[in-house]
Amino acid sequence: MNAHNDGLPEDAAGMNLMLHALIDGELDAAAAMAVERRIAADPGLAAEHARIVALQGVVSSLPKPQVSDALSARIAAMAAAGNAEVLRPRAPTAQAKTSRRGWAARSFGSFDWRAMAASIMISAVLASGATQWAMQRAPDSFAAGVANGHRRGLLATSPVDVVSSDRHTVKPWLDGRLGLSPPAPDMAKDGFALIGGRVEVIGGRPVPALVYRHREHLITLVAEPQNAGAVTEPVDLSEGGFSLVQWSDGAFSYWAISDMERPELDDFAARFRAAAVTG
Numbered sequence: 001m002n003a004h005n006d007g008l009p010e011d012a013a014g015m016n017l018m019l020h021a022l023i024d025g026e027l028d029a030a031a032a033m034a035v036e037r038r039i040a041a042d043p044g045l046a047a048e049h050a051r052i053v054a055l056q057g058v059v060s061s062l063p064k065p066q067v068s069d070a071l072s073a074r075i076a077a078m079a080a081a082g083n084a085e086v087l088r089p090r091a092p093t094a095q096a097k098t099s100r101r102g103w104a105a106r107s108f109g110s111f112d113w114r115a116m117a118a119s120i121m122i123s124a125v126l127a128s129g130a131t132q133w134a135m136q137r138a139p140d141s142f143a144a145g146v147a148n149g150h151r152r153g154l155l156a157t158s159p160v161d162v163v164s165s166d167r168h169t170v171k172p173w174l175d176g177r178l179g180l181s182p183p184a185p186d187m188a189k190d191g192f193a194l195i196g197g198r199v200e201v202i203g204g205r206p207v208p209a210l211v212y213r214h215r216e217h218l219i220t221l222v223a224e225p226q227n228a229g230a231v232t233e234p235v236d237l238s239e240g241g242f243s244l245v246q247w248s249d250g251a252f253s254y255w256a257i258s259d260m261e262r263p264e265l266d267d268f269a270a271r272f273r274a275a276a277v278t279g
Contacts, residue, residue: 006034019049025148029155032148036201050204053141142224143237143244145202146255149209150220150242153198159218160196160211170197174208182223182252184210185275192219192268212268217260219268223252234269238262245269249276 008031009015015038021027022035039046153159162173167184174181174197186194192212200209200222212219226248234247243265244257256272258265 004038008034008038015045016048019052023052029152032152039201039204040199040206046204053203142202143255146222146257147242147244149200149202149222150257153211153220154218161198163196165194167194170194173197178206178208180225181208182210183276185272187271187275190271192271214260214264214268217258219256219258222255224255226251226253229253234266236262
């Protein structure tokens with residue numbers, strides 16, 4: 001049993017692999033939550049997580065490589081000319097049978113290098129194009145973190161760390177752990193009941209999250225702190241089966257996500273913004 005009693009590796013290399021698995025979305029809900037707790041408790045691990053996320057963001061922002069028609073035609077011509085010879089073995093020479101140098105020639109001389117070069121070039125072009133396509137379609141990293149956190153909340157035994165419909169309980173709980181807390185109005189009379197809050201770790205930073213219930217649907221509202229940020233209207237970022245809207249009041253950037261229909265989430269956002277202003 002390890003020192004943390006969470007089933008995760010205790011060595012740096014093992015945790016580095018877990019960080020990459022978390023960022024790539026390869027962990028189940030329980031493992032992802034365990035890694036995020038480690039990140040929240042370990043500044044060094046949080047810094048490494050942020051570094052990996054930042055590097056991923058830089059790579060995803062690289063311009064898509066442009067392949068000219070002339071180069072594409074040359075690759076196609078090379079592939080067509082050498083295709084029949086790619087895996088056809090050549091007869092070994094007598095000298096090849098009697099020397100280690102000849103053995104190497106048999107091993108590596110049985111391929112048409114022009115065709116192999118063409119194959120490698122084609123693979124590289126296709127791979128880089130597919131990678132860039134995937135990167136360009138990848139959502140904003142913070143939005144992806146919000147979505148992943150919401151999914152984990154739906155799968156967890158409880159979607160909240162502190163269970164309460166009283167903002168005077170939820171806000172002090174969040175403030176005690178993070179040093180800040182967003183407005184947490186209970187809008188049960190409007191059909192959106194506050195059920196509690198939790199701490200999310202997104203981009204290597206712990207941030208507060210509120211959870212509301214609307215009939216059979218849960219709404220996760222992540223509040224990303226801002227330093228004198230701009231006030232913005234709700235923006236639709238819905239994708240992957242979830243409705244997601246984002247807006248800012250200058251103090252926090254809010255990310256509301258749910259499996260509700262978009263008009264219902266818009267209604268929640270409007271009511272929350274009004275209630276947050278009136279207190």
